[in-house]
Amino acid sequence: MSGFLYGAALQWKLDIRSKSLLVTCYIVPLIFFLLMGGIFTSVMPKMRDTLIQSMIVMSVSMGAFIGLPPSLMETYGSDVKKVYKANGVPLYLGLVTMFFSTFVHLMITCIIILLFAPVLFEAILPIHLPRFFLALAIYIVVSLSIGSILGLIVKNQAKLTMIAQLVFLPSILLSGIMFPADLLPNFLEMSGRIFPAFWGYRLMLNNGFRFENLWYFIAAFCVAVITCGMLISHTKDM
Template identity: 40%
Template sequence: MTALLSNIALQWKLNLRDKEILTVYYIVPLVFYLFMSGIFKTIMPGMDQTIIPTMCVFGATMGAMLGSPAPLIAVFATDIKKSYLVGGVPLYSALIVNFVSAFIHIFIMSCIIVFTAPIFFNATLPTNLTFWIGLILFIFASLSISSIFGLYVKDSSKASMLGQCIFLPTVMLSGIMIPSSMLPSIFTTFAKILPGTWGFELMTSNELTMQPILFLVVISIAGLIICFGKTLKSN
């Protein structure tokens, strides 16, 4: 357990030194948040109620889909994987280390948004537990999907393309940019397969509802089963 925690701390520090990962975990989401929040408040009345969930969904989806697969590809698509096998280190430890490290980064980025938006943009600070449960479940579900990309795709550029296939529809269809009521029914139906849709719904709700929780939990469990199955098979 001590070795695992040490590896998580090391991976977290290595991510901070990787410019590409640092960019998608922190720089782009926070710059977008600072630049666009004021614009949204001007053109969309009542946006102060949803700025925080909107930017958390945007930043978490970007970090998970475009940032977290890279360290896994660096292990499973290179000779580093052989080093794990020779050293008798279970490959699932690399999955756990990257998952926890990415979760910490994305959660920190989200907390920066949560606690600065009321100061900078007079946004409504979430005071109910529903928001935090929704945020945590959403990050878990997103990382479960992105970890599959990191384990099964051998090239970072291809993983980024797959990540974009989740990230861009989430931005446009989950309700964070365009209200779901303004979208054609076919798009709202498609959006229901995106974690961002349910995460945003849960984070903007005043009470816990089972449908989004169930979806996010099922996605998380299914994704992790696939990921652990892959690592155990590789061993």
């Protein structure tokens, strides 16, 4: 436990100095929130009911798919992993500390959106806040789990950037946060169900915390944990 806490504290210090994390977890999501929040509520006043959930989905998707994977690639795709081995540190510790640190950063951004959306755009707060935060935590964890797979499996920065965008953009466009998903052609609507953003948005809505919106996260998290475990074991043997 002491090793984990030390690693988490060290990772937090590194994150504070990271321009990439600052951009993907704070600056871009909050700028998007400030600009698009006003546009959405002006064009579609009814969107005040779901503005918080929509802005959070965008923020979490960006942090999980664009912010976390490069950090993992730098660690597990370079000689940094040899430092872990030389000091007897389990290889999975890097993943766990980066995962936990990014989770905290994304939660902070989401809380900022939750606090300021009603003030700036007259957005409606979720009715059951404890249930909302539980849904939010589940959504962040599963999104980061999928982002972890990208960071562990792709070893080239250019390829990782391209693949991350291919995951991030459909997550936003097909999730229903910008316009109702049922307006899309059937093929695109069904394609959107592949991404956690689609289910996370619905899970965080009022009365959305139901098994029909939760089963995806249970299945995706189990698959992601097994996949990450296999990838780290493969890295250990290299």
